[in-house]
Amino acid sequence: MVVCAAVAGAALAVALRVPPAAAALAGAALGAAAVGLELAVALGRVPASAARVRPPDGGKLLDTSAIIDGRIADVVTTGYLEGPLLVPRFVLRELQRLADGADPLRRNRGKRGFEILKRLQDLRSVEIVEADVAGVSDVDAKLVELARQRGAHVVTTDYNLNRVAELSGVSVLNVNDLANALKPVVLPGESLRVQVLREGKEPG
Template sequence: MKSSWSMRLVRALFFALSVFVGIAIALGMGEPAWVGALMGLGYMGLLLVLDVMFARFSLRDFSHATIGLAIGLFCAWLVTRIGVFQLTYFQNQENPEVVQNIVEVCVYGSLAYLGVSFALRSDRDHFAFLIPFVRFRREGSEGEPVVIDLSVAGDSRVLRVLGTGFLSGTVVMPRFVLDELQRMADSEDMITSQRGRRGLEMMEKLRGLPEARVSVHENAGSADLPVEARLVTLAREVNARLLTNDEALARVARLRGITVLSFPELVAALTVELGVGDELNLLLTKPGKEKHQAVGYLDNGTMIVVNQAAALIGQSVEVIVCGAHTTTAGRLIFAELKNKPV
């Protein structure tokens, strides 16, 4: 991952500071300045190596590891305070104090390692069980993050919705989703390649939206799991909502306790339910079943049958809803002309 300009600036400042401090220490000890400069460079090099090693170690992972370390050290302190070193075996050693120190170091190191290891493998539900009154969740007016999946990566509605500011919260683009889009874009299949390129273009435009806060999440999780399972795991880890058009993925995510945002469900929720007496403007497109009828369609595909309108096919007319009927194919609405011909 390319470093941002701010990260490069921080590294440059620490680089200069390390060299300066190294020279100051060397001169204070009576050593040549170049020795101190080399010491500073070596120290900064070690920091850069650690930085690269922990590039995918997030602040959430650090907080989990800190809690696990504290629990492990506390358990080690309890073990060393239960009088185990008063046993005859330890007292009969040639140097009991040395043996005790070695055993204590091993106990502290082992339990600290196990505490950190268990904590990094745990999610927020495990911590909520351990600490019932603490919840690891985000607070504030910006809302919870939103994780984008493959099914909406190339959906232009994402840009329109985020551009209006209707959907709040940081948009999280998983690195493995971007990698999958790149793999699709490089595919020899023309349709798959077009989908991949369109998805990458949408993600690039999304990052350019001033109304959207976009973050690329580098933690790829287990590469052995399918993308859908990794999305659910990521959403749970970062306490985020999942934006998807995949109904199966939405059901699995809800079963795992994740809030799901779905464009098809949003469209269905915003669909106007016409009732008797409602008026609307309708384009009549074809004849109806009866000779006097004409048919028009709403934007969502609902068919409206207008009586006494066969002569007006091809025109937009004002109609009044007079009834509705639900069939296996959907909802069928009947209407009359508002201004009936004389």
């Protein structure tokens, strides 16, 4: 169990583009957590049944930002994301509007979204949810209400959607939060190697 947790943690860190040292640290942390849980069960402080209980999962509803961001496909590759992947029809329509737009940047974002969805479908089944939310026009509001109705998690990288969902009592999986949690921990006195990828535009 410890080895599996360590390997899974390291794989997830790599998928989120975390440096190798941080990936190893994440794996070690998960391994330590697994040891702690096993010890607590052995000592009778945590019932064995409680160690296996997971909250009901109505699926993972992907929003536009998480799809375009693309890292969700890497997380799925690690096997860390369980439950069905759900994409509402209204999210597909939003991607289509972006892909058909006149602005080149928005058009590229829309096209990238469809490429990521195709990759997700190749990795794992993606269910297109036809259900809509009557009387609601805003895509984010629709997503939150649909997640609440289905008991699903919202997967996003959008900070504002994250806040609205939490205030509405909807569980959120923010890919940015996951990436931040796996950043390397630097202690005083440690040395770092920094690679400059390109020169900045600002003086100094």
